[in-house]
Structures are given as C-alpha cells and as structure tokens.
Amino acid sequence: MDQVDFYGDRKYCHHCGEYVHYLMSLEHSYCAGCGNRVRLFSEADWAQFHEQIREQRPKGGRPRKNRESA
Numbered sequence: 001m002d003q004v005d006f007y008g009d010r011k012y013c014h015h016c017g018e019y020v021h022y023l024m025s026l027e028h029s030y031c032a033g034c035g036n037r038v039r040l041f042s043e044a045d046w047a048q049f050h051e052q053i054r055e056q057r058p059k060g061g062r063p064r065k066n067r068e069s070a
C-alpha cells in the first residue's frame with residue numbers, strides 16, 4: 001500500500017480538490033498537476049487551524065496595569 005503522508009510534501013489544490021504534490025517558487029506553491037496555486041491547507045483545515053491557534057492564545061491580550069499610588 002502507498003504510504004500517504006498527508007501534510008508532508010503535499011498542499012491543497014483548489015482546482016484538483018485534493019492534496020497534491022506541488023512546485024515551490026519564492027512566494028507561492030503551485031500544483032504539480034494543473035499548475036494552479038496551492039495552499040497549505042484546505043478551507044476546512046485552514047479554519048480549523050485558526051481555531052486551534054485562537055484557542056491556544058491567552059484571552060484578553062491587553063496587559064493589565066497595576067499602578068500603585070505612591
């Protein structure tokens with residue numbers, strides 16, 4: 001059986017609708033099959049990725065000032 005390393009050397013191609021092998025340029029990556037630009041994740045995975053990041057972040061990023069009156 002073929003071993004599929006999902007996020008290893010593949011990115012998501014919207015045109016193909018699946019994770020594909022890709023060619024890298026300086027700024028972007030392109031599908032090896034159809035030549036369209038690929039992304040690191042699919043839309044769904046991307047959303048999930050952001051969800052995870054947001055959950056990991058501490059809430060209320062504003063530093064609280066505890067100013068003691070002298």
Ligand SMILES: [Zn+2]
Pocket residue numbers: 013014015016017020031032033034035036
């Ligand atoms: Zn493609």
